[in-house]
Structures are given as C-alpha cells and as structure tokens.
Amino acid sequence: MLRFEGVLQKMPTHLRDQVHYYMNLGVDLIHMNEFLDKEIHLQFLKYECLNCNKDKKIFRQGFCYDCFYAIPQAGDWIMKPELSKAHLDEEDRDLEYEKKVQLQPHIVYLANSSNVKVGVTRKTQVPTRWIDQGAHEALEILEVPNRYLAGIAEVALKEHVADKTNWRTMLKNEIEDVNLEVTRDQLKQYLPQEVLPYFLDANTETNIKFPVLAYPKKLKSLNLEKKQHFTGKLVGIKGQYLIFEDYTVFNVRSNEGLYVSLEV
Template identity: 65%
Template sequence: MFYQGVLTKMKTEFTSPIQYYLVFENDFINFNQLLNKTITMEFVKYQCLHCGLDKPIFRQGFDKQCFFEVPQAADWVMRPELSKAHLGIEERNLEFEKQAQLQPHIVYLANSSNVKVGVTRKNQVPTRWIDQGAHEAIEIVEVPNRYIAGITEVALKNHVSDKTNWRKMLRNDIEDENLLEWRDRLKGLIPNEAKDYIIENNSETNLDFPVSKYPEKPKSLNIVKSQSYTGKLVGIKGQYLLFEDQTVFNVRANEGIVVKISIN
C-alpha cells in the first residue's frame, strides 16, 4: 500500500493527542494511525507549489523564480512589521496583501524549546502553536491588522526570543515556565498602538502531541539527498515525523517535493 503526492504542511486537528493529516491531491494519510509502523519514503521529483513545474525548490515550497514573485513569499510574511496594506501600498499584489494583512492577528507567547513571542492570524490559533511544537501557549494581544502585530512582536523580542530551538523541541527538553507571569512582565513593553488590544484574564492553552519516544540526538533527514528512507514512526511533533532511529523529517521544510510513501 502506498501514497504519492506533493508535500505541503500537515493539516492538524486540535484534540488530545493532536491528529495529523498529510493531504495529497486525491488522497490523505492520518499519520496517527501509522505510529509504531514502519514506513518507506522515496523522493520522486519537485513540484513548485505555484507553477507546478519540476524545478528545484528554493524556499517555502517555491522554485527560485516563483519565490521572488508570488505574494505568499513576500518579506512581510516572515517580518509582519513590514506590512503596508493598511497604508494602501502594494508590495507584490495589493488585493492578496489586504486579504492577508487586514484581518485580526494575535501576538502570543509559546513554550516549545523556550518561551518565544510570535504573530499569527487569529484564524490560525491554535494551528500555529501546533506547527511550532509548543506544549503551551497564551495570547497577549488581538489587533486588527498584521502591521500592529508586527511592531508589537519587534518591541517584545528585545526581551524574549522569537526563535524555537528545533532540536531541543524535538527532544522534549521542556523548561517549566509560567506564561501568565511572562505575559504580565511584558505588558509594559507593548507599544502604544497595541495597548488598547491587550487580552486580559485569559489562560494558557496546553497541547498534547502523539509521541511514544523522543529522540535524544535528532538527525534531520534530507530526502532529496538520500532519495529513500525506511524507519519506524514513533511520534509526530510540530511539523516533524519522528522515527525510532532518531531520524526526524520536517514536512513543512520539504514542501514542493513529491514523495512516495509506503506502509511496510
């Protein structure tokens, strides 16, 4: 039995534990059902998520030309403070940018490898936290556009990290932190533009990942280089598949790659 399709980030369902689905054009895999089973993954070809051509993937599932042209890969995606749609200024496609930027956004604290600050669209809560492998998270502010969220994140990341240590996250090397105390400590640093949007009296969200064994020394799988890999699936966390031999595979980092997955 096998499945074949182009990789995109796994869809998730916020249950306990979290359910993971890899969705292909005409089929899907519920990876939770494959836990403790041996699977083989083979590289087939590239397929850019924009143009669909078999060209090497540059970043975010796009070939190099598409990456520098499509609005989904513009600078404001990774750096929200660069958003300009609220000013009516186009970067690549103003209609797309208005739809993406001019909607409610959340600035949050999450604890995956350490406490970090981040930004996401409101409709991506708690999906964003799941994708980062956070075991707990809390919302700080809810603002009307991406720009205000971005400048809030910039103000706070001088005092708290905005990065996740993926190895530490995958080892489940959890630091015991009180996010409520962190939130209260950071309130005074929130810029004036966002002060009216501070969320009061909310509680932490806890997340439970389907993992039976965490890797002590995670080794990242490069499926293009190796062409094929076989291993026993023992967990899923963030957007990573965790295997018994401590190999880990980041599905999201391999978007735009066509693979064949066989269940042995």
C-alpha cells in the same frame, strides 16, 4: 501495503485530546497517527513547485526560485509582519491579496516549545500555528486588527524574549513548564502604546499534547533530496516533524514541494 504519492505540503492538524496529524499529498489526506509504531518508506521522486506546479528545484517555502521572488504569498512581510503596508493602501506585490491577508485580526502570542518565544499569526490560525511550532503551552496576549500592529508588537517584545524555536530542544522534549500569564504581565511594559488597547489580560494558557511514543536522545535530520529514500519506524509526530525509532527526524514543512511516495 498502503502506498500514496503526491507533493508534500504542511500537515493539517486537529487538536483534540492530543494533536491529530494528516499528511497532505494533494489528493489524499492520510491520518498519520494511525501509523505510529509502523514502518514507513519515503521516496523522493521529483519536484513540484506549489505555485507553478513545474518540476523545478524548490528554493524556499515550497516554491521554485522564480515564483518565490514574484508571488505575494512569499513577500517579505510574511516573515516580517512589521513590513506590512496594506493598511496604508501600499502594494508590495499584489495589493488585493495583501489586503485580504494583512487586514484581518492577528494574534500576538507567547508559546513554549524549547523556550518561551513571542510570535504572530492570523487569528484563524490559532492553535494551528502553535502546533506547527511544537509548543506544549501557548497564550494569546494581543488581538489586533491588522498584521502591521502585530508586527511592531513582536519587534518590541523580541528584545526581551526569544522569537525563534530551538528545534532540537523541542524534539528531544527538553522542556519545562513556564507560567505564561506571569510572563505576559511582565512583558506588557515593553509594548508600543498603539497596541495597548488590544492587550488580552484575562486569557489562560492552552496546553497541547503530541502523539509521541518515544522522544529521540539525539537527532539525525533526513535530507530526502540527497538520500532519495528512507525507511524507518514512526514513533512520534511533533511540530511538523516525523520522528523515527533510529532518531531520524523529517521536517515535512521544510520539504514542501518535494513529490514523494509514502508506503506503510
């Protein structure tokens, strides 16, 4: 039996013929694809905030309450790019950090995981962001020089296309292929004038395959804090979810900051 222990963090990924997933427990990087069709035991041991490393109940995004409302990594502009102000030299929580993150190339994209949605990510996060959302196809439609411009483009487009993923539909693989290039061209008319010079009219779709042996017909979401431990056969990984044979699914990203043991 193999046993690992550490604090859960978002699984790093690598796209080859299919997505390769690695469980990040701080010290160990565990290639999870190798454990498909094997029984896995997960146990919640304690909390460990990803910022202060203290055993304090996790509030959001892997951070305790105090850290979430203090650190720049959890500023409102993270979830709402249109609130970015570093390009105006205005500070939210830490201007140096905000300039580093906000003042770099960002991509506005279309992705299809449960339905076609619009999203924003740093250019360095392509295709990682699409993988994390469980998208089987995605397309870059804008490359802009800062996060603010990406944000105002997203705000304009989400009046005409979704900006959220239906995680249940994504995990059941109840999807249909859409021609994202046609959708891109249809949406161009709704973009703000200031982002039109950055429109990408010649890009083609990226297609993504996930390591899934069987998709669940119904879903049971695992709350490891309440249940404390779980054992099941791993039959797939999609987005940031582990999929088990009994239709239990576990969202690794939404459980960041939990200190766990993992046995195979």
